[in-house]
Amino acid sequence: xxxxxxxxxxxxxxxxxxxxxxxxxxxxxxxxxxxxxxxxxxxxxxxxxxxxxxxxxxxxxxxxxxxxxxxxxxxxxxxxxxxxxxxxxxxxxxxxxxxxxxxxxxxxxxxxxxxxxxxxxxxxxxxxxxxxxxxxxxxxxxxxxxxxxxxxxxxxxxxxxxxxxxxxxxxxxxxxxxxxxxxxxxxxxxxxxxxxxxxxxxxxxxxxxxxxxxxxxxxxxxxxxxxxxxxxxxxxxxxxxxxxxxxxxxxxxxxxxxxxxxxxxxxxxxxxxxxxxxxxxxxxxxxxxxxxxxxxxxxxxxxxxxxxxxxxxxxxxxxxxxxxxxxxxxxxxxxxxxxxxxxxxxxxxxxxxxxxxxxxxxxxxxxxxxxxxxxxxxxxxxxxxxxxxxxxxxxxxxxxxxxxxxxxxxxxxxxxxxxxxxxxxxxxxxxxxxxxxxxxxxxxxxxxxxxxxxxxxxxxxxxxxxxxxxxxxxxxxxxxxxxxxxxxx
Amino acid sequence: xxxxxxxxxxxxxxxxxxxxxxxxxxxxxxxxxxxxxxxxxxxxxxxxxxxxxxxxxxxxxxxxxxxxxxxxxxxxxxxxxxxxxxxxxxxxxxxxxxxxxxxxxxxxxxxxxxxxxxxxxxxxxxxxxxxxxxxxxxxxxxxxxxxxxxxxxxxxxxxxxxxxxxxxxxxxxxxxxxxxxxxxxxxxxxxxxx
Numbered sequence: 289x290x291x292x293x294x295x296x297x298x299x300x301x302x303x304x305x306x307x308x309x310x311x312x313x314x315x316x317x318x319x320x321x322x323x324x325x326x327x328x329x330x331x332x333x334x335x336x337x338x339x340x341x342x343x344x345x346x347x348x349x350x351x352x353x354x355x356x357x358x359x360x361x362x363x364x365x366x367x368x369x370x371x372x373x374x375x376x377x378x379x380x381x382x383x384x385x386x387x388x389x390x391x392x393x394x395x396x397x398x399x400x401x402x403x404x405x406x407x408x409x410x411x412x413x414x415x416x417x418x419x420x421x422x423x424x425x426x427x428x429x430x431x432x433x434x435x436x437x438x439x440x441x442x443x444x445x446x447x448x449x450x451x452x453x454x455x456x457x458x459x460x461x462x463x464x465x466x467x468x469x470x471x472x473x474x475x476x477x478x479x480x481x482x483x484x485x486x487x488x489x490x491x492x493x494x495x496x497x498x499x500x501x502x503x504x505x506x507x508x509x510x511x512x513x514x515x516x517x518x519x520x521x522x523x524x525x526x527x528x529x530x531x532x533x534x535x536x537x538x539x540x541x542x543x544x545x546x547x548x549x550x551x552x553x554x555x556x557x558x559x560x561x562x563x564x565x566x567x568x569x570x571x572x573x574x575x576x577x578x579x580x581x582x583x584x585x586x587x588x589x590x591x592x593x594x595x596x597x598x599x600x601x602x603x604x605x606x607x608x609x610x611x612x613x614x615x616x617x618x619x620x621x622x623x624x625x626x627x628x629x630x631x632x633x634x635x636x637x638x639x640x641x642x643x644x645x646x647x648x649x650x651x652x653x654x655x656x657x658x659x660x661x662x663x664x665x666x667x668x669x670x671x672x673x674x675x676x677x678x679x680x681x682x683x684x685x686x687x688x689x690x691x692x693x694x695x696x697x698x699x700x701x702x703x704x705x706x707x708x709x710x711x712x713x714x715x716x717x718x719x720x721x722x723x724x725x726x727x728x729x730x731x732x733x734x735x736x737x738x739x740x741x742x743x744x745x746x747x748x749x750x751x752x753x754x755x756x757x758x759x760x761x762x763x764x765x766x767x768x769x770x771x772x773x774x775x776x777x
Numbered sequence: 778x779x780x781x782x783x784x785x786x787x788x789x790x791x792x793x794x795x796x797x798x799x800x801x802x803x804x805x806x807x808x809x810x811x812x813x814x815x816x817x818x819x820x821x822x823x824x825x826x827x828x829x830x831x832x833x834x835x836x837x838x839x840x841x842x843x844x845x846x847x848x849x850x851x852x853x854x855x856x857x858x859x860x861x862x863x864x865x866x867x868x869x870x871x872x873x874x875x876x877x878x879x880x881x882x883x884x885x886x887x888x889x890x891x892x893x894x895x896x897x898x899x900x901x902x903x904x905x906x907x908x909x910x911x912x913x914x915x916x917x918x919x920x921x922x923x924x925x926x927x928x929x930x931x932x933x934x935x936x937x938x939x940x941x942x943x944x945x946x947x948x949x950x951x952x953x954x955x956x957x958x959x960x961x962x963x964x965x966x967x968x969x970x971x
Contacts, residue, residue: 592950596950598910598950599909599910599911599950600910607910641946660911660912660951662911662912662913662914663911664837664909664911664913664914665837665840665913669912669913671912674962674965674966675959675962676953676956676957676958676959676962689956718840720913720916720966720969720970721965721966721969722912722913722916722951722952722966723916723919723952723953723954723958723966724912724916724951724952724953725946725947725953725955728953736912738911738912738913
C-alpha cells in the first residue's frame with residue numbers, strides 16, 4: 289500500500305483543501321466577471337453648452353476617464369501624440385501629459401495628478417480625481433465635482449426642484465423644476481423612480497421629503513453612478529405626467545383603466561399617428577419614458593455604440609466613436625440656430641434599432657438625423673428610406689416596417705436642402721435611398737448621413753475642423769427648411 | 778522526501794510534454810497557412826447552352842452599378858438559371874481584378890423561387906461575416922444581386938436574403954436584410970446607383 293502513503297508531508301486533508309479551493313476559484317471568477325460586466329461606471333458632465341455621460345475605466349485600482357471625450361463637446365480640441373508625450377489643445381489652452389507620469393503641464397504651469405496619466409490607443413486617460421484640478425485650467429470656469437456620485441458641474445449650471453402634495457382627491461404630487469427635465473421613469477410596487485442622467489439636478493435641503501398624505505407619504509433623493517434619482521413612495525401604483533414644457537411632473541395614482549394598458553408612450557398621444565413596434569424582449573425599457581417627454585425639433589442619432597462598434601475605420605478608429613463626436617457637435621450647431629435637439633445616445637451604450645425608433649417617435653420631433661461614418665470614398669452621402677414590402681397601416685396605427693412612408697416627401701425636402709448646403713461648402717455629396725433601419729420605422733422626416741473622410745485622408749475624419757464643417761452644413765440645411773417641415777407637421 | 782519512482786515519472790512526463798510541443802510547432806510550420814483557396818467548394822460545371830445575360834456589377838471606385846453583358850451556360854430551369862446568374866456575378870467579385878471585392882470564401886448556397894414571385898437568396902455565413910461594413914458598400918452588393926436576378930429571371934416581385942438558411946438583421950451592420958425587398962424598389966435603387 290505504498291501508493292496510499294502521504295508524500296512530502298502533503299496529507300489527504302490538505303489535498304482536499306487544495307481541490308476545494310480550485311473549484312471555488314473556478315466558480316467565483318465567472319460570477320465576479322459577470323457582476324462587473326453589468327455595472328458599467330459612468331460620469332455625467334453638465335455645462336451650459338452640453339450635458340453628456342461618459343464611461344469610466346478602472347486602471348491600477350483607480351477610476352480613469354478619457355480627457356478628450358470630456359473636452360470635445362465643450363469646444364474645439366486637437367491632439368498631437370507620440371510615444372513620449374500627449375499634447376492636447378483646447379481653445380487657446382495648451383497642455384502636455386507624459387504617459388505613466390503623475391504630472392501634467394497646462395498653460396505653462398505644472399500640476400500633480402493623483403495617479404499616472406495613461407495613453408491607450410491614442411486616448412489620454414486621466415484619473416477621475418484630477419478633474420476638479422485640471423478642468424478649471426482648460427475651461428477658465430469653476431468646476432464642482434461630486435466624486436462619490438460621479439457628477440461634474442461646469443460653471444453655474446443647476447436644476448432645482450420643489451415638491452408638494454395637493455389636497456385633491458385622489459392627491460397628487462406636483463414637482464416643479466427650474467428647467468425642463470426628461471427623466472427615465474420606472475415603477476415597481478410601492479415606488480415610482482425617476483432617474484435624471486442629462487439634467488444637472490441638485491438635491492433639495494433634505495434627502496428625504498415627507499408629505500402629509502397617506503397615499504404619497506414621502507420621496508427620497510439619491511445620487512450614484514452619474515445620475516440623480518428621485519424615488520416617490522406610495523401605497524398605490526403611480527403614474528407620472530409632464531406639463532409646462534417639461535418643467536412640471538405630476539405624479540398621481542394610476543387610474544384602473546390606464547393600469548390595464550401595456551403599450552408605452554406613443555399610445556398616450558392619440559392626436560398623432562402611432563407606429564407600433566414589434567414585440568421585443570427588453571426593448572426600450574431602459575431608454576424610453578413612461579410618459580411623453582418634451583418635444584424636440586430634431587433627434588440626432590449616433591449610430592452603433594457599446595459592443596456594436598460599426599465599421600473599423602482604421603486600426604484605432606471605430607465608427608461608433610466618430611458618430612458620437614459628430615452627433616455632439618451637430619447638437620451644438622442645431623441648438624446654436626435655435627433648434628432644440630435630443631441625442632439618442634450621449635455615451636458609449638448599445639441600443640437596438642427598435643429602441644432608436646421608439647425613442648425618436650416618442651419625442652415627436654420634426655426631423656430625425658442618423659449619423660454614420662465610413663472609410664470608403666470621400667465626402668458625404670445622404671440617404672432616405674428605401675421601404676421594404678410591408679403590411680397595411682390601419683387607422684391611426686402605422687405598419688412598423690413602412691411607418692416612414694407618409695413622411696418620405698418631407699425627408700426628401702431635408703435631403704435636398706442638406707445637399708445644397710454641402711455643395712455650397714464644396715463637400716462632395718450624393719443623394720440615395722437605402723435599406724437602412726430605423727429610417728423606415730420613423731414617423732417624421734428621417735435622413736441618414738454617411739460621412740466619409742475628406743480628400744486629405746481617413747485620419748481627418750475625426751478632426752474637429754472637418755466635423756465642424758459637416759455639422760455646420762447639416763444644421764444650416766435643416767434651418768433652411770425649418771418652416772416647410774413645421775408646416776408639413 | 779519525494780519517492781524516486783515519482784520523480785522519474787514527473788521527469789518523463791515533462792520530457793514528453795516538451796517533445797510534443799516541438800512536434801506540434803514543427804507540424805504547424807509545415808501546414809500551408811492559406812488553405813482557403815483550396816478548401817473553397819467549387820460548383821460543378823453546368824452543361825447547358827450559353828446565353829447572353831446582363832449582370833449588374835458594383836464598382837467601388839465610383840460607388841455605382843454598371844450593366845455588363847456576359848455569356849454563360851444557363852440551364853433551362855428557372856431556379857437553376859437564377860443560381861447560375863448569381864454564381865457568375867460572384868466569380869467577377871472573387872476575381873483578382875474585382876471591382877467590388879467580397880470575402881474569398883463567399884458563396885451563394887442556393888436560390889429558391891417560390892410562387893408567386895418570391896426569390897430567396899441563401900448566402901453562406903462567410904459572405905456576410907467577411908463583408909465590408911458601410912451603407913453604400915453593403916447596398917451595392919444587395920442591389921447587384923437583386924437587380925441581376927430581376928433583370929434576367931422574369932416574374933420575380935419580391936426578394937428575400939438569408940444567411941446559412943436563416944434570417945439576419947443586416948448584411949454587415951448597415952443594410953437591412955430582415956425583410957422582403959420589392960423588386961420595384963430595388964430597380965429604383967439600382968437606377969439611382971447607375
